[in-house]
Amino acid sequence: MRIGPTNTTRDVTRTGKTGAAKSSGSASAVDAPQDVASIMGVPETELTPNVQRALLSLMGEVDQLRKDTERLRGRVRELESLADHDVLLPVLNRRAFLREVSRALALAERHNAPSALVYLDLNGFKEINDTYGHAAGDAALHHVAAQLTAHVRETDAVGRLGGDEFGVVLTLTGPAGAEVKARELVDMLENVPFTHGGREMHVGVAWGAYPLEAGRNADEAMAEADAVMYARKQDQKRQLEAAARKEA
Numbered sequence: 001m002r003i004g005p006t007n008t009t010r011d012v013t014r015t016g017k018t019g020a021a022k023s024s025g026s027a028s029a030v031d032a033p034q035d036v037a038s039i040m041g042v043p044e045t046e047l048t049p050n051v052q053r054a055l056l057s058l059m060g061e062v063d064q065l066r067k068d069t070e071r072l073r074g075r076v077r078e079l080e081s082l083a084d085h086d087v088l089l090p091v092l093n094r095r096a097f098l099r100e101v102s103r104a105l106a107l108a109e110r111h112n113a114p115s116a117l118v119y120l121d122l123n124g125f126k127e128i129n130d131t132y133g134h135a136a137g138d139a140a141l142h143h144v145a146a147q148l149t150a151h152v153r154e155t156d157a158v159g160r161l162g163g164d165e166f167g168v169v170l171t172l173t174g175p176a177g178a179e180v181k182a183r184e185l186v187d188m189l190e191n192v193p194f195t196h197g198g199r200e201m202h203v204g205v206a207w208g209a210y211p212l213e214a215g216r217n218a219d220e221a222m223a224e225a226d227a228v229m230y231a232r233k234q235d236q237k238r239q240l241e242a243a244a245r246k247e248a
Contacts, residue, residue, distance in 0.1 A: 086160045088138065089145040097159025100169050101218040107171075108214045115171045115212040116178030118185070119225035120144075121233060122164040123204030136196045140164075140203055143194035151188060167225075169212070178209045206233035 037043070047055070084096035092100065104115035122144065129137035144166060148158045157169040168185070170178050186205045193200040208228025210221050 086145075089141055089160050091145045091149060091166070092157060092159035094159060094161050097157060097161065097167050097169070098218050098222070100157040100159070101167075101212065101221055104169050104171055104212045105214075105216060105218060105221070108212055112214065113172055114174055114214075115169060116173045116175065117210045117212055117221050117225045118168040118170065118178060118182045119161070119208045119210070119222070119229040120148075120166040120168070120186070120189075121206045121229055123206055123233070123236065125164040125203065128201060128203070132196065132199075132201075136201070139194055139196040140201065143192075144189060144203065147189055147192060148185065151185060161222075167222075175209070175211045178211070182207050182209045204236070206230075206236055208232060 042055075084092055086093045101117060104117075108114045122140065125137060125140060128140055141160075141164065145158070145160065148166060148168060152158060152168060152170070155171045157171075159167045161167050168182075170181055173181065186207050189203060189205050191202075193202050195201070206229050208225045208230070210225035210228065212221055
């Protein structure tokens with residue numbers, strides 16, 4: 001038997017009964033259509049009361065199952081989103097970010113469309129934590145996450161890689177474009193202050209960029225971008241030490 005629409009109300013169809021009105025010299029007349037109730041397209045007159053109740057109960061159960069399924073699908077989507085996002089910040093966690101790096105590499109492999117990875121590390125974050133407390137450190141992290149997500153495209157990806165380290169995947173962006181965009185992001189982060197406890201604070205940033213091109217893998221890309229960032233961080237540290245000695 002075919003199961004029709006999943007609602008618990010009876011379907012009503014209209015059927016016409018024709019009869020000939022026999023009278024001298026008169027034409028045949030058509031009786032008015034009569035309403036015949038049906039359940040899932042089967043006239044009630046063909047079903048016993050027990051079968052009618054069973055079918056109506058089945059229709060109600062199917063409708064409830066559909067509603068439960070939709071609710072569970074929504075819950076699964078919520079859990080997947082939670083599993084992909086950082087516990088503190090509204091950006092991807094490291095696992096989900098690595099998946100985006102792999103996705104960009106697959107795009108480069110299949111369509112020769114390179115992207116780029118930018119690795120960012122905050123300078124002075126430990127001093128902010130030690131001087132003003134962890135709440136100030138959290139404010140710095142939220143500031144960086146908000147600025148990064150606000151200044152990249154929807155097709156790009158931002159993630160927290162651990163501690164005070166962040167990553168950005170710039171999709172369909174070559175090496176030259178990645179350098180320009182990375183410097184733009186760093187300048188914005190260093191020049192736009194954040195506020196905590198009524199005090200304006202700034203963060204410094206060391207960064208490294210690495211092209212996501214065919215033939216490379218996610219682990220290699222992360223390691224290379226991290227190495228470029230670390231080398232730049234060491235250069236910045238030496239410059240600050242040299243400036244301090246000069247002032248002394």
